[in-house]
Amino acid sequence: MSEKAKTYRIEGLSCANCAKTFENNVKGLDGVVDAKVNFGAAKITVLGTTTVNELERAGAFENLKLRDEREQTVDQRPFWKARENVKVYLSALILIVSWLIGKKLGNESYIPTIGYALTILIGGHSLFISGLKNLARFQFDMNTLMTIAIIGAAIIGEWGEGATVVILFAISEALERYSMDQARNSIKSLMSLSPKEALIRRHNQEMVIPVDEIQIGDVMIVKPGEKLAMDGIVLRGTSTINQAAITGESLPVAKGIGDEVFAGTLNEEGLLEVKVTKLVDDTTLAKIIHLVEEAQGEKAPAQAFVDRFAQYYTPVIIIIAFLLAVVPPLFFSADWGRWIYQGLAVLVVGCPCALVVSTPVAIVTAIGNAAKHGVLIKGGIYLEEAAHIKSIAFDKTGTLTKGTPTVTDFIPLVKNQENLLEITAAIEDQSSHPLAFAFVKKVKEEGVSYKKIQVNNFQSITGFGVKGEVHGQLYYVGSPKLFEKISEIAIEVEQIIESLQNEGKTVMLLGSEKELLAIFAVSDEIRKTSQSLIRELNKLGINNIIMLTGDNRATAKAIGSVIGVSEVKAELLPEDKLTYIRQLRNNHGHVAMVGDGVNDAPALAAANIGIAMGGAGTDTALETADIALMSDDLSKLPYTIKLSRKTLKIIKQNITFSLVVKLVALLLAFPGWLTLWLAIFADMGATLIVTLNSLRLINRQ
Structure with missing residues (x-):
């Protein structure tokens, strides 16, 4: 009997390190052959046999909850009411009361120390469980470093600072969860677009049934103001359909008999009878959601660099902290308590949270934003590559022209x-x-x-x-x-x-x-947007724009001159286009090919980025292109390039800022000026700033 893969959605997954820990924990469960966590989409795919309860126990260190992949919506509590935040409120209250008592009774009283200890236990118990387990395995992640620092602070008598570190860390984690939820909201909104049931006519009987039970060939009856639950072909009626969720088009599109319609779109005016052409898991909307979630899990080159860097960075921080704690007392007769304290502060500030989160939040947010605007980007590598484009080659028919000669x-x-x-x-x-x-x-x-x-x-x-x-x-x-x-x-x-x-x-x-x-x-009529597209691309610094066509030279040059491309290559066979794209890559380095996703497949594959027009309803475009423009709107191309450049700029800002903050804090440790609360504040502050900086991409137009 072959093993079956099962996918679950994860609630509460906020940090990349936690995702890796959870993945390793699940791999260690009995009956599990393999497991893979998609941090961006907050999903885990498990190969083997296990239960949700066992999976949740594997994620207990972060209080992770799992649900079936098909359960697309759950009741969402407001952020401030989240169960995970209750311990933050309680421990913060105890910390404040303990501090006030300490101010009144002085340092001789044991009551504040007891209060600080309670704060540490309540606010940091899950942190300690994870940290101590990792320490036993010699796995030095964020939880391990924080656990050593807090326990060390308590040993040298700095109970108040240890408690403050726990509270600040808990606040940081809560805000990270909130930020990641915001970044994933674009996909959550897509999931809620399609109704969960529909009015169906089958064997001359009308019935309301769940979408899972709808079959190909059923007739779906869609009233004005209702959303379509399935993809299909209009059998009867005329109406206008708002397709913004699928194609990014701002204006409704007229639909009549024989026209294709998509799940998740809104019927605005007339009554439509639609013949269902795809099962619920095969609709265009379902494919978009699946492909976007997969794309959000793909690592961009910048993220791969950060991951490699973090592997060496954390051990180096531990070595620096150890040397800082023992060298001054051993060789310069310095105070042990003071330098152990500095070493613990270095451990805290050395947590690579900000650095690790600097890239994935930006990638998740940008790809989700693009999906809302009708642009499907199939991975961080393509999002990043679009920022480097130097030349763009366009197929003529159906791309720069309407394709209806x-x-x-x-x-x-x-x-x-x-x-x-x-x-x-x-x-x-x-x-x-x-x-x-x-x-x-x-x-x-x-x-x-x-x-x-x-x-x-x-x-x-x-x-x-x-x-x-x-x-x-x-x-x-x-x-x-x-x-x-x-x-x-x-x-x-x-x-x-x-x-x-x-x-x-x-x-x-x-x-x-x-x-x-x-x-x-x-x-073949030239698209109205073609000329403005070329001007917009020129403004973006892309001046090497080529039109490729199998048409004759005279016709191609006449059309090319009207559109304003810089070069025309005519009378090309498919293999000629492939050869030319390879030459462009050799000469210019970063080349995009824009086509209809059906023809010119070799040329699309040979370019650094293959961009397909009209991905909505076109399986070939969705499957073969690196980027799919869901409508036939070429104006989405400059938007995509600008979004890509902005994303890359933000990623570079995040990485630079994270490293600078760490470096400054480390330099403060050598003269003995770094405190534990300042260390956690620097780490937390850097993490929140890079996260908020990434979230600027949510509303990028």
């Missing part, structure tokens, strides 16, 4: 032209190319019948066109480049082709092996 010209080249449209339509109907769709659509609009024409031996000629036999005659439909290989093109025909191409149109020819029969011109 229309036939504008039909020029027959022979006298007998009765069957030319029917033959062309019959052959093109076998193709999946956008230009083929355009031609078939045009023929249908004109009422030309072609379905009865049989096409034999159809074949697609990659990058050039198609061919097929009709009534025993072999015909070709494709670019002028295709016919250059078959027969010579007359000068007067070349002039017509060149004239159409200079107008920015794409030219297709119909012909046999013997002669050309007709010229067709197709035009």
Whole structure:
């Protein structure tokens, strides 16, 4: 019997070190083969057999609670009412009372000492349990350092300072929990978007059932003002749908029969009947939530650096603290009590909390912010890489243009032209190319019948066109480049082709092996946002912007000049685009490729970052792209680059600030000026400042 992986959500997970400790504890449980904690998403995946109670016992050191992954919402208490904070209030009250009694009775009384001891026990009992266990295993994490420092303070008679350290540390932990909850709020809000049940018509009966029981093919009835529970296709009715949660679009989108709709979106006006096309775990919203949570667990290069640094940093701090405590008394006849105290203060200030949290909170917050704006970033590495982009290559069709070309010209080249449209339509109907769709659509609009024409031996000629036999005659439909290989093109025909191409149109020819029969011109409308996009990217310092297309040079240059790209590469086959992207990487270092996520997959994969357009409803885009723009809105690209740069800037600020604060505090220890309360205040203050600095990304526009 194979082991099954089970995923749980974790409540109360606030620090990266705690996540690692919890993961190790779970791995040590009987029946558990492996376990992996996603700190950013606050989830754990367990391979093996165990129970929630056993998992919660493994997380008892931090009072962690677990629930099933499907339980997306729980009753949230206000921060100040949280059970974990009760011990903070009680121990803080005892500390204040003890301090006041000490002021009144003087240092001779034992009552304040008893009060300080109670403060330490109440406020720090979970800290001590974890710290002592780690100390027994020679694992020197934050809890271990704090435990040694507080017990050491009590041994040398500094009960008041030990109690103060416990309170400040407890406050710090409570605020960290609150901050991480705020950082994860964007995903929590996504989880609450989709209803948990829906009105379904099945076998001519209407019933309200949980989304888990809805099947593909069921008809979902959605009234005005209701949210859609499932993805589907509109069978009946028209309405406007607010898709902001999925695509980031600010304006509602009109939907009618045959249009695709998504779970979590809001039906604003009309009654809709929707045929369900995906199960609850496969909806676009479910995929977004899953991918964003996975992305929040992926480490950015900056975070990997911090983790490696922390491995060496903590042992060095312990060595410095030990030397500071013993060298002055042993070699310079200094006071043992004073320098042991300084060593303990170094242990406290040396806790790497601020440093460890400096990166993940920023990454979690930024990726969550992007998801709210309709941008799916699939990991910290891609978020960070977007800040370094030097060149961007755009696919033309469907990216810089709308991707819905229309036939504008039909020029027959022979006298007998009765069957030319029917033959062309019959052959093109076998193709999946956008230009083929355009031609078939045009023929249908004109009422030309072609379905009865049989096409034999159809074949697609990659990058050039198609061919097929009709009534025993072999015909070709494709670019002028295709016919250059078959027969010579007359000068007067070349002039017509060149004239159409200079107008920015794409030219297709119909012909046999013997002669050309007709010229067709197709035009693809440029997106309204394309020109403003290029200007915005130029303002961001990205001036090397290239348009890649399989279209002819004249058409490509005409479109490229209107849009304002710096370079146009035309008449490219898919392998040519791949080769060019590799050249760009060699020449410029950091290259992004923007496409529709379906075509040009090799080029998207070869770039430092592959960015797919229109990820909503497109499984290929969600699965293959590093970044997916959920709508077809190119303005999200500058936003993504600005968010990435801001995130990287904040991470650098956090790391620098954390190290500077530690260094200053350590320097204060050598002349003997560092106190325990100052040490914990520096550590707590640095942690809170870097966390709050990261939370600035929550509302980044």
